[in-house]
Amino acid sequence: MTQIADKPKVEELSKEQRIELLRQMLLIRRFEEKAAEMYAKRKIAGFLHLYTGEEAVGVGAIAALNDDDHILTHYRDHGHALARGVEPGRIMAELFGKATGVSLGRGGSMHLFDTSRSFMGGYAIVAGHLPLACGLALANMRLRNGRIVLCVFGDGAVNEGEFHEALNLASVWKLPIIFLCENNFFGMGTDIRYVSAVIEVYKRAQAYAIPAEQIDGMNVLEMYDATQRAADHLRAGYGPYFLEAITYRFRGHSMADPELYRDKGELEEWRRLDPITQFRSQLETQGVIDEPAVAQLQSEIEDVVNEAVRFAEESPDPQVESLYDHVYWQGDSHDA
Amino acid sequence: MTQIADKPKVEELSKEQRIELLRQMLLIRRFEEKAAEMYAKRKIAGFLHLYTGEEAVGVGAIAALNDDDHILTHYRDHGHALARGVEPGRIMAELFGKATGVSLGRGGSMHLFDTSRSFMGGYAIVAGHLPLACGLALANMRLRNGRIVLCVFGDGAVNEGEFHEALNLASVWKLPIIFLCENNFFGMGTDIRYVSAVIEVYKRAQAYAIPAEQIDGMNVLEMYDATQRAADHLRAGYGPYFLEAITYRFRGHSMADPELYRDKGELEEWRRLDPITQFRSQLETQGVIDEPAVAQLQSEIEDVVNEAVRFAEESPDPQVESLYDHVYWQGDSHDA
Amino acid sequence: MPELTFREALRMSLREELLANERVFLMGEDIGAYGGSYAVTKGFQKEFGPERVIDTPISESVIVGCGIGAAMGGLRPMVELMTINFSLLAFDQIVNNASKLCYMSGGQIHVPMVIRMASGAGSQLSSQHSHSLEGWYAHIPGIKVAVPYTPYDARGLLKTAFRDDNPVIFIEHTALYARKGEVPDEAFDLPFGQAEVHRKGKDVTLIGYSGSVYQCVLAAEQLAQDGIEAEVLNLRTLRPLDIDTIVASVRKTHRAVVVEDDWRFGGFAGEIATLIMEQAFDELDAPVARVCGADVPMPYAKQLEQAALPQPSDIVAVVRGLI
């Protein structure tokens, strides 16, 4: 995938770069539709949490980072992995539990890892990865490698003790972390209003003296812009930054979700704000892209996704003999 | 001990009531000096955390409550127990590890319990009792018994995840809890400035939409007044209230503390603000009490403390046969 | 007797408790509007209202701690921790408060609460969501641990848990929720500390609890085909543990296999094996064997996960080795 070079200001994004943002969102949308299909066919098992509706958040944020900046996210991680450029085939293979998966079939949907792309993983214990972000940022600071950390989590994670401990530590030690909260108003089936004392999540950052903003998570360019602002703040050595992206998930929490807790009306409201349709028509009205070009993009994506499925299908299962591999580290030591 | 009746406004506190506040502070001071003496004599073992210098906080706060309001506190709990009227003899016996101790010698200094006085215990896991306060308050709400909860902890507890989880829950459920933070600027040997993103602790309550104030913890009447304000807020059904009492401990963290981390100068500064001398001279200038009366008070206290030691000394050790008693509940069930 | 699923049996007992005792309330993540991640409390919030069936923030430590406090304050909370995996975040509250308050207060305080949690692996949820750590809870003095296998167990043990005045960890293996079995309509208590002889036999004793009893049953059926009569024990509770029933069976069979989903090394199966050795050493014709989960974080891939879990075939092979 073409990486966006030297991160221009949002208003200076080239035609190609803006089209690339659209392409990434379309890829994520299509990839997950296919994954859902494969889940129905029992090719994929376990939990499968789709990012559908929230694509602009991850795509906009990650596009504003350098390729070697670290990313840590939650179990709803397909979108972030694809936006970072992790190979679709190896992600699909992971969902299929194949030996060729990014995590060798050991992790599954919730635990995508690709350290070669500084994609440091999807985590399934709510807020459990926030402390890890502190450590990665501390290491980057000490090693003076200029890398920053993007740590993505949901509105439900905000009430966990680890959220509190991590934000306090990050602030005290001025750790270069962007805390990105994907506020889709629900933690599983629980409405944020019933469980959060302060529902404007970004305001919680005040308690840690961390600068914070609320952004329209359905707008990919706003996400890009805000994330760049945050990244500049970090790179200038001012410590962490907090972003609350307002978004909505168009599907259930996971494939198992009966969705008894929210009314379809609300869902329809949000569907009108679909980040892909919004951005697409924006680009069309700006004459950046037209009908046929979009069709072209979509057919390319169709090929990528089908190729990913084929690769996953044809890949070998992990060998049962490998069960005990990687319980302990087998590689080289990283110090010295 | 004479309980302060029907909690008048601070300016309406009678002569006797103000003298009682002084008496309680003097008792705590003397009781702990004696405990330190007994510790040196190895009559007391384990950890012993003295409240010396902070007496006004517990005495003022607890005097403003009703006798059946619940109190939960940390391991630095002698002062709170004495202020609540727990028998000095049974506290000393607990420190001695005797069968007549308030916790039958099983708890020691850090775990004083006297449920007959709604003194629900001292806890030794930092912030570990804050969640319990939520539950007690929830029970009080459901049982509509009008009782509120005072939950006391230190500035160091503020960075624990449980602090965050408890304050959020208390706010969302409007639980009648006074969160009283005894800010003595140090968690063991660690200066709050090095570990807390926001050192004005009361400001952290904003993140949970809990009203909060900072009070002079060396001034017993201010403590009384603020706590009464908080209690009124709770009893009116408005939910939790947060108090930050600025105070200082005149002794080490525990008897073991080498105190390498703070300079004596700072300590001397604070000693000038000794809550007992302050209040005493205030009462003297107001003519509420005079030299001989204070001497009288002190000799009475001397007797109480000596009697406590005698009781502890002469009390029997717990029987080794009782080792397995109370691992599981032996009493009646409280429902039905 | 009517046939009910394990889930329905739990629901029946929970409803009865909610109806019978207004001091009983349920709290946990997604137990209300969502209906419970395993649908055990589905519809309860509508029926009993949000004060009796409370949705909580995702804050495991305060959920459990709040339950403890509520129990101290005179209520009888039932806390659902969704799964045992998340209970690790509430571990300090369980170990340092729930289990110790009665003792360290010199018997002044008691904590009558039930903590329910789903446990077990087998549906490819990967390593962070596939723990079977009930053995850890069984290690804690002051705690009781119930591990129902049948719907009948689920109904009776849950009732007993609500009668108990101590903190009870109530384990529900996710593979069991949909399994059916006979359950009487009328309420009944199943005493803690009494194992069930689930299947009679004379040649070997297979000891399981919660989900692993099923592996024992399947193995026993296979063994029966070669004329080996295995006795299958369903422990029902780990703490208190009914060692007498175990030893009585071993005196008869002289051979025992303990089956457990949890990691083998340092797991609870070792406690059972050791107790048998301590109390029936001379009765043993062979060392007590263990068939347990592999000592690896649970992998996602189906073949790997199945290889990591105790299988009936593993039990059969081990039994053959003993006889």
Add this chain to the structure above:
Amino acid sequence: MPELTFREALRMSLREELLANERVFLMGEDIGAYGGSYAVTKGFQKEFGPERVIDTPISESVIVGCGIGAAMGGLRPMVELMTINFSLLAFDQIVNNASKLCYMSGGQIHVPMVIRMASGAGSQLSSQHSHSLEGWYAHIPGIKVAVPYTPYDARGLLKTAFRDDNPVIFIEHTALYARKGEVPDEAFDLPFGQAEVHRKGKDVTLIGYSGSVYQCVLAAEQLAQDGIEAEVLNLRTLRPLDIDTIVASVRKTHRAVVVEDDWRFGGFAGEIATLIMEQAFDELDAPVARVCGADVPMPYAKQLEQAALPQPSDIVAVVRGLI
């Protein structure tokens, strides 16, 4: 060889690592200005600066999680958790992240970190401050657990912990810090998974680790007076566990007693006893015995606490029963 205390031996190894590898850093509560609650890191912050020896907030979960992340990011953190009691608040980070990252990332990530914690009871700290839970850590695949007894062990095992590329839980029994023993000045590694035959004997094998080795030694001395020669094993690490040395000793003595401070029921002693049964059943003249802590929250009163802890006299009595 010079005599050093256990504490001094730890300090020597820690200083060497800080000097030798700039990627090594220490973090924990009160390890800097205060000097460490057990004075192990006293003076280090002055010597190495606040970037190498970092005081943290009282936030166990993020302390450990931050250590894990720092290890992922290329550093080699040594996290001090003050005591094992507080490690329960970081339990999720250890179980769900530290131990699993290598596996669930398919071998992409490793977590080279040392987590030090004081453990054990005996100084009347009451129930919340008197745990000996190293057996729980030993149960977790992906983790290693070092349990030094002598100052020599402390020095050598800590060096090895810093050589290891996996998370190592390093247990320091508080009763040992002031004990002295011979320790070479020059650096050396003590391999994990190799127990020490601390005292030779032929009549019975006494198996201990960390503080409990001392109880075994005292018991062995008493037994020697009645002509019973006890062999004392010092395990040094629980995971990996050197079962070969244990079995070799039992083949010689035909009797074994496992001694552990932790609660007996469901404790690690059961694992050792079971492994001996599994691997040396026919060598045993008597069931493997356990002398462990009483199954109670630790009481404060001295007599009660001593009654709750394994005593040499208990070991002696048990051995007499075996012979």
